[in-house]
Amino acid sequence: MKEPKTLPLVLDEAWLESCASAISERYQRYLEVKSAIENHSGSILEFARIHEYYGIHFEKLRNGWVYREWAPEAHNLFFMGDFNGWNRYSHPMKRNHRGDWEIFLPYEEYKGRLSHGSKVKVHIENQKGAFDRIPAYIRRVIQDEQTHDYAGQVWFGPKFKWSDGSFELFNVKKQPLIYECHVGMASEAHKVGTYLEFEKEILPRIKQAGYNAIQLMAVMEHPYYGSFGYHVSNFFAPSSRFGTPEELKSLVNTAHEMGIAVIMDIVHSHAVKNINEGLNEFDGSDHQYFHAGPRGYHEGWDSKLFNYGKWEVLQFLLSNIRYWLEEFHFDGFRFDGVTSIIYNHHGNISFDDPIKYFDEGVDQDAITYLQLANALIHDLNPDNIIIAEEVSGMPGLSRPIEDGGIGFDFRLAMGIPDFWIKTLKHKLDEEWDMFELWHELSNRPQKEKTIAYAESHDQALVGDKSIAFWLMDKEMYFNMGLEDENLVIDRGLALHKMIRLITISLGGEGYLNFIGNEFGHPEWVDFPRAGNNWSYQYARRQWSLRDSESLKYKFLADFDQQMIQKVDDFKVCAASHAQQLFLEPQKKILAFERAGLIFIFNFHPFESLFGFEIPVSKKGNYQIILHTDEEEFGGFSRLDKSLKYKTESNATLKLYLPSRVGMVLRKV
Structure with a gap:
């Protein structure tokens, strides 16, 4: 062989x-x-069109609605809804030549009864009894405000008119700068935000911040809001708690018109175990969509596999x-x-x-x-x-x-946020290890691309804290005013900026930030639940903190904007891996080159260095184009960006390196 x-x-x-x-x-x-x-x-493209066969569709040739379902071990299926007064047995489905269940409803007979917005379910008789279920391929699911019961909804609204034909994804893919977000918690109000509010109020903020992509969480329908969208019940239905399918399309269309790509968080790793809302035991067996027995159940997630x-x-x-x-x-x-x-x-x-x-x-x-x-x-x-x-x-x-x-x-790059949280939780500033930092941020295969991030929604969920909260904690409640002098806040602002700058410049071929973390959003993320008395206090984003001219949150947001702009201008993430220029563990100095820029960090908590020599790969004149100590970013303005630094005969730069500062230089 x-x-x-x-x-x-x-x-x-x-x-x-x-x-x-x-x-x-x-x-x-x-x-x-x-x-x-x-x-x-x-072809695989044709194979992946079964959603055009199953579910509820209007067939022009036959002039009527057809509903098909795959339920191999079911005994009987009956279609029901508004159109038949919720009669469970008046509309039986029949097995067709493929072995699927099917029913056809002629338009002339059902016009005015089955129409856009009609609520429907399927009644299934199987080995375990008889159950009212939601069609597996349904495109929209809504919840009754009084009974809290879920039902499918026939959705044949006006065709959405797209205007995003000129949007080009190619350049975004070269260097994705991703803003991870959740529509429901994007509003500052104590409520569930909507697709339209996000489109009108949040997309302009993301555009202004310089990100070229958003990653939308919790899009697929999920019965429990507090699951962060991870216990999906209806895989073809965008969550109706945020609005209609057309409103989601409008959000995507507007993002494209702004030059922003829209990446969806897709949950194909598991599914909600709920019988009433989801796929579990749809035909009466435990193995229709999932593995049978224990293998089909994820104990840690309490969900189906x-x-x-x-x-x-x-x-x-x-x-x-x-x-x-x-x-x-x-x-x-x-x-x-x-x-x-x-x-x-x-x-x-x-x-x-x-x-x-x-x-x-x-x-x-x-x-x-x-x-x-x-x-x-x-x-x-x-x-x-x-x-x-x-x-x-x-x-x-x-x-x-x-x-x-x-x-x-x-x-x-899931190890990077873990590294930052572990460092902030367990090490004094004097104990930070520059060798470990370099290794964690740079150690990846040459030919596998990585999205680097200092923190995502995972680090902010209840039970943990955002980086800003690890750094400043309760001091954020009392000392974020412009006139407030506080050493904890000074340290927190400085390290927050440095952590982001070194992560984006060293850690990957793309970058991700969770909504609001760019301006140091305080506190954790916690959705309404019985344990917090169904409060929205921590399931929202307080944009007023960022917008206030009297608070220091604006410093972090403004720095992030400039950082993203420089990374975009010089295509830092799209460049080959960084080359280390200098590492001094005791003085906490780390310098490297990437995309033709020199990045230098002094992580020492109090020692500033004068005339410190940093080797560079090319002789010439260099100038600082960004640093974390700028006054407009809440720093102490210990560096002068107007100065030019000429390399010494030994191809080194003699620089002033203030404590807790990161800087970026370019050859001029």
């Missing part, structure tokens, strides 16, 4: 030589399943991807919980041997699903952006499939 060709991933990563056959096998599995899909449907090896599940999830991209013009996805997807143990082991990335703990069907998903997304548009939230370090995660990878464009 002919030996399989060694794939580029192994050739580039010598430490994976012992896993060469396993990497080749996962590539072959992908090719085999892809070939089976092409033999079945002609998909069976990625099942043909119909594969088609459901891939069609879900195509639906969001085409129907709502999303520009890609951030895949949630990839570690949980790809391992049967959900990553709850120590990865101390490379073979653990490929042994029996890996769900090979899940790996193949992710490869197919990434292939589909890029087939629809090569410039679509695909990001993996993955913590184990799975080799080749963001390498092309043909290289032996899984096909994501970027992976989140």
